[in-house]
Amino acid sequence: MRITNTLSGKKEELKTLEPNKVKMYVCGPTVYNLIHVGNARAAVVFDSFRRYLEYRGYSVTYTQNFTDIDDKIIKASNEEGISSKILSDKYIAEYFKDACALGVRPATFHPRTTDFVDQIIKFVQELQEKGYAYERNGDVYFDVSKFKNYGELSHRKPEDMRAGARIEVNEAKDDPLDFTLWKAAKPDEPSWDSPWGKGRPGWHIECSAMSSSLLGDAFDIHAGGNDLIFPHHENEKAQSEARTGKKWVSYWMHNGMVAVKEEKMSKSVGNIFNVRQALKIYGSNALRMYLLSKHYRSPIEFSSERMEEAKAAFKRISNALDEINRKIGDFNSDEDTFTQEWRGKMIEALDDDFNTPQAFSVIFELVKLALSEERKEILSQIRNLFDEWNYFFGFNFEEENVSKEVDGFIEELIKLRNEARLRKDYKQADEIRDTLKKLSVEIRDSAQGTTWRWM
Structure with missing residues (x-):
């Protein structure tokens, strides 16, 4: 079996660290809203890949995390007037509903960031002890200049990145490329005690700490959307290899983005179509077929x-x-x-x-x-x-059988409406149209007959 390794940019034969065993980590959602079709691509692609590995005889330890503390979560919880824990618990539950409806199997482990704060603090301390991290006013940063292979995964040169206009310069950092490992607490935000004062984890350190805790200091496959290659996965790789001094991940797999009119589907852009809507209109089989219809590394238009x-x-x-x-x-x-x-x-x-x-x-x-x-x-x-x-x-062929029954019911209603129109009983015809509309069914009349679609 060969897979494309983002690190080398080439197809490589899969050689696992332990015979017939695969340890795999997939970046999961930040839980402040329902997941959209873009989120679902990684979920479905790597769910299917995991199943295929099992089909080929591998025992797979599959880990998919939840980021349950984050700026977006804090903002959303403040807007809803509830705690970040209540909000994230709510959307983790909603994730499992959608994942189950999509036919995505539960992972072996579903770690949450807030359950691993102690491990994260220890991880940061080890980096500091090794000279890879420094503290400024309660914030702790990773010193990119100390890690010679920085940029290796994303195939970027640090000097080019420093020259990029998009790099935000923070006066507290020694270098604009240095990234946050630990954030000092702000007023009215969730925080934890640490050697640097109250604060919370930075985004990148979360996955490194959770994966190393559950899969070990080296594992086979790390996967996620290709929008995570930089900075998230690059930073994960740097801090993990700085801590252990050895190779962290053997193979990096990245799926292409779901686009709407050639623009990445994302909550920030506002062009999202959530999974629950898609399931209601098209069903899980069509959605899985769509998400797997193009090669996982290619972009796909929704x-x-x-x-x-x-x-x-x-x-x-x-x-x-x-x-x-x-x-x-x-x-x-x-x-x-x-x-x-x-x-x-x-x-x-x-x-x-x-x-x-x-x-x-x-x-x-x-x-x-x-x-x-x-x-x-x-x-x-x-x-x-x-x-x-x-x-x-x-x-899910059972779903398809149910779908056929539903289609038959809708078509029977349309037949009754057409018969009512033929006998000029427009009142009944309109009532049937209204009934179909309540079922999220839109009907269209033309010279060729009546057609329908889900709204």
């Missing part, structure tokens, strides 16, 4: 057109399975060279840097074959392959 394409693509798979079941019922065949050949094609695709578009092309070749094939032995093996592969794609 639009109703793309989502409808994903919905139709999944329906092709579902319809093929329905056709197989209609043709062969409970008949089951043992696998032979047919299964081995097609399983090999799937593994070849996904062993090559988790190439899900190529994997889907394998599936749709079999979909096409299933619709023309009559031999029960072949159809049974196709069905078994789909069931086997769904371990890592994570589709």
Whole structure:
């Protein structure tokens, strides 16, 4: 198996620190609001990759954190008039609702920053003792000049970064590139006692402390969105390797951003489409299909057109399975060279840097074959392959059955409305339209007939 390592910029063979075991850390959300489709891409991509690693025989220790103390959380909690803990607890619970609905399995560990403050303080102390950190008025900074490999992950040179106009110069720092490990307390903010006075952790130190506490001082894979490469992951790498003096992460994996009209989807831009809305309109299968339809490292455009394409693509798979079941019922065949050949094609695709578009092309070749094939032995093996592969794609075919029932109910209402219009009973026709609207269904009349879509 080969994966693209951001550190080298090349595909590298996966060689784990322990045989047949993968220790993996994925940066999770800052919990001050519902997650949006952009957040969901990392969740779904690395959930599927984790499943694929298990399918290939690895035992995976999967860690995904929650940042539950942060400037944005403090701001949101003040606006809602509740404590930051109540706010973050609320949105962690909401995250799990959305993740479950998306078919994302729980991680082995879901650490929260506030549960690891003692470990964070110890981590900062060790950096200070080794000469990599310094204190100014209760703030503690990492001294970038002391770490010779700074910029290695993001492929940037410190001197170029210093010259960049976007670097904010803080008078308390020795160098504009130095970053905060510990923040001195401000009035009316959550804080903890520390050797430097009351304060709270900086963002970057959180993941380093949590991952080292749960996975050890070196582990196999660190993953997240490519917007985290700099400064977050660069800073994590610097402080972690400065503390131990050895390589921290073997492979860095980064997914591309979800964009809306070529602009990154983010809360700060205000172009977000939250997962709960997307699930309501399109369902989890279409959303997973969409998020996996392009290679994980590539950017992906979010639009109703793309989502409808994903919905139709999944329906092709579902319809093929329905056709197989209609043709062969409970008949089951043992696998032979047919299964081995097609399983090999799937593994070849996904062993090559988790190439899900190529994997889907394998599936749709079999979909096409299933619709023309009559031999029960072949159809049974196709069905078994789909069931086997769904371990890592994570589709929910039970949801699809429910979706078909809902679609049928809506179409029956539209049929009744059309009949009412034909007999000029416009009152009943309008009542049915209003009923559909309350169900978030928009109907459109044209010369070709009546169509509908989720609002």
